[in-house]
Structure formats: structure tokens, C-alpha cells
Amino acid sequence: MKYINLIRNINYNKNITRLLVMCSMVLYMNCALADNHEKESIDEDKIIIIGASYAKGWLINRLSCLKVVNKGIDGNQSFEIEQRFYEDAIKPQPKAIVIWGFINDLHANSKENITQTVGDIKRRIVSMVDTTKANNIVPVLVTEVTIAESKSLKWRIMSWIGKLRGKESYQHYINSNVQKINKWIREYATQNNILVVDLEKLLSNSEGSRKDGYYEADGSHISESAYQAIDRFAQQFLNKELVSKYGMCI
Numbered sequence: 374m375k376y377i378n379l380i381r382n383i384n385y386n387k388n389i390t391r392l393l394v395m396c397s398m399v400l401y402m403n404c405a406l407a408d409n410h411e412k413e414s415i416d417e418d419k420i421i422i423i424g425a426s427y428a429k430g431w432l433i434n435r436l437s438c439l440k441v442v443n444k445g446i447d448g449n450q451s452f453e454i455e456q457r458f459y460e461d462a463i464k465p466q467p468k469a470i471v472i473w474g475f476i477n478d479l480h481a482n483s484k485e486n487i488t489q490t491v492g493d494i495k496r497r498i499v500s501m502v503d504t505t506k507a508n509n510i511v512p513v514l515v516t517e518v519t520i521a522e523s524k525s526l527k528w529r530i531m532s533w534i535g536k537l538r539g540k541e542s543y544q545h546y547i548n549s550n551v552q553k554i555n556k557w558i559r560e561y562a563t564q565n566n567i568l569v570v571d572l573e574k575l576l577s578n579s580e581g582s583r584k585d586g587y588y589e590a591d592g593s594h595i596s597e598s599a600y601q602a603i604d605r606f607a608q609q610f611l612n613k614e615l616v617s618k619y620g621m622c623i
Contacts, residue, residue, distance in 0.1 A: 421467040424474030425449040427518065427595055433604055436611055438622035439468060450477045451497040458501050463508050468621055470505050473515035475554060479547050487550065494554055502567065511619055514562055516555040516573040519548040521583035521592040548581055568614050575606050
């Protein structure tokens with residue numbers, strides 16, 4: 374009986390040993406895979422898109438050999454983008470940073486303070502571009518897109534009342550300032566040899582408003598068909614002007 378129990382104990386211990394070895398191997402393999410995945414995510418060449426909800430909705434995943442990482446956050450104003458710029462855009466060490474988003478500043482601040490608001494937007498864009506260049510990363514600016522009239526009944530009634538009273542419509546107020554800042558972005562970019570993805574011209578009609586079919590019911594957010602147009606335009610433009618010009622993917 375003692376021999377039988379001894380044999381059972383030996384077999385039991387062998388099984389426990391095998392189990393421990395197998396567990397160790399599984400843990401080792403999982404750790405190795407995790408390390409490799411982390412290394413790939415760090416080492417892989419990438420472009421970062423930073424901005425607000427418009428940027429967040431742009432679900433482009435890859436540009437040529439470059440992985441695209443999206444750092445858009447709903448509702449961000451330019452000061453919030455600037456505050457998280459180093460952590461979200463510079464620290465990951467991308468090849469390029471696409472900076473898109475200031476329209477929430479216009480929505481959030483009063484008309485009485487528009488001069489100050491516009492000045493702050495410009496200063497923050499320059500600051501982010503300077504930080505990007507100082508870290509040997511290529512900055513890419515994006516012109517903001519204009520809005521359309523909302524399809525909601527409330528918006529239409531308010532717009533109609535405003536016109537009767539001889540007041541500037543909210544749509545015109547936003548769009549006129551978007552266009553002014555975009556004009557400055559183009560001039561600043563030309564003077565400083567910075568790439569610009571000109572989405573205002575791509576998505577606007579002859580009157581300067583957003584093209585039909587390129588906006589959601591609120592008149593502001595970008596529709597799926599508009600993002601498809603942005604994808605086609607940006608892929609062609611950035612492959613030519615970013616990847617080729619700066620020798621990426623070679």
C-alpha cells in the first residue's frame with residue numbers, strides 16, 4: 374500500500390510540475406508578444422492627427438507606410454489642444470503632426486470678444502507649429518471647414534427672424550471668421566514653408582457654405598460622404614507633398 378501511495382505521489386508531483394512548466398511557457402509567450410507589440414507601436418513610423426470632433430471623426434488609418442494615430446477630442450477649443458499638445462502629439466515622436474481645429478473657439482466665445490478670440494487662435498497655431506519644428510517633426514496645418522444651416526425647425530425660424538431684423542445670421546458670423554482665419558493660415562504657411570490640407574475649399578460651395586451632403590443635420594458635423602472626399606484628397610495630397618517631399622517611407 375505504501376508503494377502504491379508513493380507511486381501516486383510521484384505521478385501527482387509530475388503532473389503538477391508539467392502544469393507549472395506549461396503555465397510558465399504561456400506567461401513567457403504572452404509577455405514576449407506584449408513586448409513585441411509595444412515595441413512595434415513605439416517604433417512604427419506614424420502621423421498624428423490632433424484636434425476636436427472634426428479631427429476625431431476622420432478615421433484614416435494609414436498613409437503610405439505611415440500609421441495614422443488620431444488624437445481628436447470632442448469639443449476641444451484651441452487652448453485645450455495646445456495644453457495637451459506635447460503629451461499627445463510630440464511625446465509619441467511621430468514623423469508628422471496634422472493640426473486641425475479652431476471652430477469651437479468661435480462657437481464658445483462671444484461676438485464681442487471675436488478680435489481677442491481670433492488673435493488667440495493664431496497665437497496657439499504658431500506655438501504648436503514652433504513646438505513641432507523644434508522637435509524635428511513635420512507640421513501640417515488644416516484649414517477649418519465652414520458650416521451649413523441646420524435643418525432643424527428652430528434653426529430656420531431663428532435665421533428667418535434674424536434676417537427680418539437685419540442681423541447677421543449665426544452661420545454667416547461663423548463662416549466669415551473661419552474664412553478669415555483660413556486666409557491667415559494659408560499666408561502663414563506659405564511664408565514658413567508649411568504644408569496645408571485645404572479642406573475649406575474642398576468642402577465649400579461657391580457661396581462659402583458647406584456643400585450639400587457634406588454635413589449632418591446640425592449643419593456642422595461632417596458627414597460620411599464628406600470624410601470619404603477628405604480621404605481621397607488627403608491621401609493624394611499628403612503622399613505627394615509629405616511622403617515624397619520629406620523622403621518618408623524610403
